[in-house]
Amino acid sequence: MAITPSHLDPACAELQPWLPELADGQPLPPEAAHLAAHLPTCPACQAELAELRVLFQDLDALPAEVPPLALRDNFLAMLDEEKAKLATASPAGLTAQRGGRELMSNEQVASSKYQQPATIQWLRIAASVALVAIGAVLGVLLRGGQPATQVAVAPAAAPPTLSLSTQLAAARQQPASASQRLQLVSEAPALVTETNDPAVLTLIHTLDTDPNPNVRLAACEALVRLRSDPRVGPALVEALPLQTDPNVQITLIEALVTLHEKRAVPELQQMAKQPEVLPAVRQQAESGLGQLI
Numbered sequence: 001m002a003i004t005p006s007h008l009d010p011a012c013a014e015l016q017p018w019l020p021e022l023a024d025g026q027p028l029p030p031e032a033a034h035l036a037a038h039l040p041t042c043p044a045c046q047a048e049l050a051e052l053r054v055l056f057q058d059l060d061a062l063p064a065e066v067p068p069l070a071l072r073d074n075f076l077a078m079l080d081e082e083k084a085k086l087a088t089a090s091p092a093g094l095t096a097q098r099g100g101r102e103l104m105s106n107e108q109v110a111s112s113k114y115q116q117p118a119t120i121q122w123l124r125i126a127a128s129v130a131l132v133a134i135g136a137v138l139g140v141l142l143r144g145g146q147p148a149t150q151v152a153v154a155p156a157a158a159p160p161t162l163s164l165s166t167q168l169a170a171a172r173q174q175p176a177s178a179s180q181r182l183q184l185v186s187e188a189p190a191l192v193t194e195t196n197d198p199a200v201l202t203l204i205h206t207l208d209t210d211p212n213p214n215v216r217l218a219a220c221e222a223l224v225r226l227r228s229d230p231r232v233g234p235a236l237v238e239a240l241p242l243q244t245d246p247n248v249q250i251t252l253i254e255a256l257v258t259l260h261e262k263r264a265v266p267e268l269q270q271m272a273k274q275p276e277v278l279p280a281v282r283q284q285a286e287s288g289l290g291q292l293i
Contacts, residue, residue: 257291
């Protein structure tokens with residue numbers, strides 16, 4: 001039973017503020033080190049410490065709350081709507097006057113910086129070339145040597161643009177950080193524009209094998225946004241028994257319900273009966289069965 005303030009003796013009252021830290025595995029600080037001898041002799045403090053440890057273990061076992069996929073879709077839809085409103089708002093209608101002169105728009109201000117007479121531009125180029133030549137001659141004279149034969153260096157060729165599937169595959173094979181893989185996976189739906197894009201298979205493989213649960217979670221959400229691809233539904237069903245992270249499991253169940261994927265019913269029935277699955281995940285599986293059957 002927890003200690004009530006009316007029954008605290010001075011030692012218990014002094015130790016009680018430090019009990020949560022002890023339950024969390026932290027040692028007593030130096031200013032409270034003298035209380036270490038009190039705990040083994042006080043059954044009341046021992047009982048409260050045991051209750052706190054059980055409470056902390058139960059809290060650690062709870063899965064983190066994950067926002068539903070519908071919330072993400074609604075947010076993205078609202079974001080696209082706001083972008084469309086900003087695109088339709090034209091600054092051309094703003095014809096503010098100041099000092100008898102019309103204000104220029106941002107585009108006009110930016111372009112005016114480059115609208116200079118051609119003569120001035122050529123003079124600047126010629127002056128720059130002359131300065132470079134003078135500097136080269138002075139360098140040779142100061143070293144007392146002869147001008148070296150200059151070798152023309154060809155500009156480095158720009159690296160070829162890699163496809164999304166190639167970038168995702170390379171991120172898995174090379175020691176890329178989880179944040180880099182997460183960024184690639186999150187950007188994938190906006191870059192997949194063709195039917196049967198190989199990037200979809202790469203996302204499926206990422207969902208099945210990536211060691212980071214956050215990357216797998218992002219892959220699941222990306223595949224839901226690519227639900228029109230016929231490979232997505234069966235892949236999500238096959239991924240369900242492979243997942244052990246509760247957040248990924250819950251998100252997968254929500255995705256299968258969103259896609260009305262009835263082929264997931266056997267997997268959900270099995271998951272709802274597995275005792276090693278967390279209660280919150282089993283409850284989500286039962287809820288998904290109620291919506292799919």
